[in-house]
Amino acid sequence: MLTVLVVTTACAGGGAKRDALVLGAIYPTSGPQQVGGTDEERGVRLAVEWANTHGGVQGRPARLETADVPRPEAVPSAMRMLRDRGARVVVGSHGSATSVAAAKVAGETGMMLWETGAVGGATPVANGGRSFFRLAPMGANLGRNAIAFVRDELAPELKPAASLRYAVVYVDDPYGRSVGKGALDEVRGSGQVLSASLPYDASRADFATIARRLAETRTDVLFAVSYLDDGVALVRALTTAKVPLVASIGTSSSFCHPQFGQRLGRLAVGMFASDKPDQAHVRPDALEPEGRRTLAWASARYQRRYGKNMSAEALGGFSNGYGLLAHVLPAATSFAPTAVARAALSTKLPRGALANGGGLDLAPPGAPDEGENRRAAGVIWEWVAPGERAVVWPALFATHAIEPLHAG
Template identity: 30%
Template sequence: MKKFFSLMVISFLLILTACSGSDQTSGENKGSETLKIGAIFPLSGGLAMLGEESYRGVELAIEQRNKNGGVADGKKVELIKGDAPDPDSAQSEANRLINQENIKTIVGSYSSGIAQAASEVTERNGVLFWEYGAVADSITDRGYKYVLRTNPPASYLSKTHIDFIKDYVAAKLGKDLSEIRVAIAHEDSSYGSTIADEAEKLAKKESINVVTVQPYSAATNDLSSVVLNLKKAKPDVLIAVSYLNDGILLHRQSQELGLKVPVVVGSGGGHDMADFREGVGDMGDGILDVAFPQYQINHEFTPGMEEFINLYKEKYGEEPRSGHSLVHFMGTNVLLDLIDEVGDINPDKLREAALNYKVEAGKTVTGWGVEFDPKTGQNKLSEPYVHQWIDGKLLTVWPEKVAVQEPQINNK
């Protein structure tokens, strides 16, 4: 009996020890849990250059947050990436991340076509999709419950084009607004078409004369017919909506064929990349660009800018190649703030927290405020700025709150 009793006591003590060990292990692991976030970007194919640049911004934000203690009492964030060079692969990658990796939040994507396709899948599965760089208005206009976007849509870029012409360019050219002749040349995907169509509508409302609209395929290797049609139209202002390669081609052939326009304004895409300036050489000086925030900007209105540039250079060994990495860095930090607040990546909890998340303009690294429209998921306080290539540097020139120099307008 004594032997039986002794065995019972030993067994009981072993159980207590095991339980104690289990609790201790749980305590040690508490805070070290990993939260997985999916990322869908075109990391190969024709969009890979800016796709990779955009992904870098997400990567930097997560690495910095993990290094500084993580989120939600020390949880680390792990980024699971998917390469989507086209809409079909965007859908398959979204399905893979959701069904095989059990991802509940996906970020992306730079490209409107990729964002459209991936968000169709996430919406059906109740997974939150965060867009940081694609601009097609239809991404948020569908009213999907699980789509949120921090960057400005195409219509905001179009509005900035027309506001800049109305509030600055017309006076510098010494003309009434009704006398200004505007031409639009755009690549014909959803990106280029949306900006062009909206700019044309807004111009009409302001009684600005759009003398020609020239669509083309971004994959073309000859834009001479487009350039010649622009030359016939004799515009005072050319709005060009291009990716990198077609943007370089458009400006090279414009010079070759003698097209001279007093004011040329790009629209993000390739116009804000260092590779664009290298591709067009000195003739790039003077070209304006309505785009996401760039780096030669009023740093008082964009707190944290210098820190971001240093982080980028330290990790990648070069200067940021465009503002796409910056806006993806900013958007990811909004998401990480919300995860920190909520404590996990539950889509419904994160969405609810996002709709109550408010930041004033001038308080983020992009200068944007944050306020999501509850009907669309669009950040209403994001905005494009006007930049200009001057002496090989892309300087922010308008509006005044972000400018480091006045625009240089040639009225001859």
């Protein structure tokens, strides 16, 4: 397995030179997740640039060393390489399976993983609140938010809420299990009717069979945790089978993806997704002054450099990297992972302080959600027209009203 290591150094100008603070980064910049991974890494690079143009970190320039991890199997060698280059704190990783592997290595080797994008994969070996922190929404919370949105916002407009039957279909991997479990817990915990829980293997799923199962169980509301190709295949199978759904909602790796709407066209209209916001759909007036300033700074530079707006991955990389570089590291008594962890747990930022609308409130060791960010930025998207999506919930961040649903 080839792991590519690239060194990026951006130093603050002027004054005597000081030893750089080395920050590691692992993202898939090649392979099947390279688009999102590249965007997320670009966002982190901007956060390092921001730090270095604003005096560095405790007066020291920050230096980013990055390793391409196209598959989880590349993680151990990448982490060793970054450690050899002086990194003890590593940001990453975009993919849930990669995050699991990196959290394990960090816990075993005295390093820290600052997760900027992956939503699934927390495990007992992750050492949450010690050597693992997740700034992106926890996968289970994306699932819970999706069910709560349907129950509280959509159900009053549908058939009697008490009679709605919910099904959860999820890819059987760390990402799918994490998000799916959150949805299942919310369905059961709030007294809703669960019609089906259907895990599947993305490499050999029979979506026609899944569609028949949803019809047989008289499912009204579908929550799907999938990747792009299988999410599109699932929707097409539901359409072919004429499954009479009254609401369909997915999550981050498929239903909210721009290509989901491009590939499905009118079939996607009225479908929802529980995910993170991108730059084009963040309302500056909903942010704190700090969030507005950094959003304007980062979006202008990203546009000049890459010729496009910041995707959810790029914005998450910048915002969550900024939280580390601008708030946590300056508060740390040293740059050892244990000291950085203490600073992370004591740093509190309100929602809207970060450019993506999030804040910072990391759960301590021993909490059920240890190491998770309780103020992570999460929204509900809707496809409101062919190829057009908008944030519709929560109300503070909504850019569009909720439109009538498309029945499957």
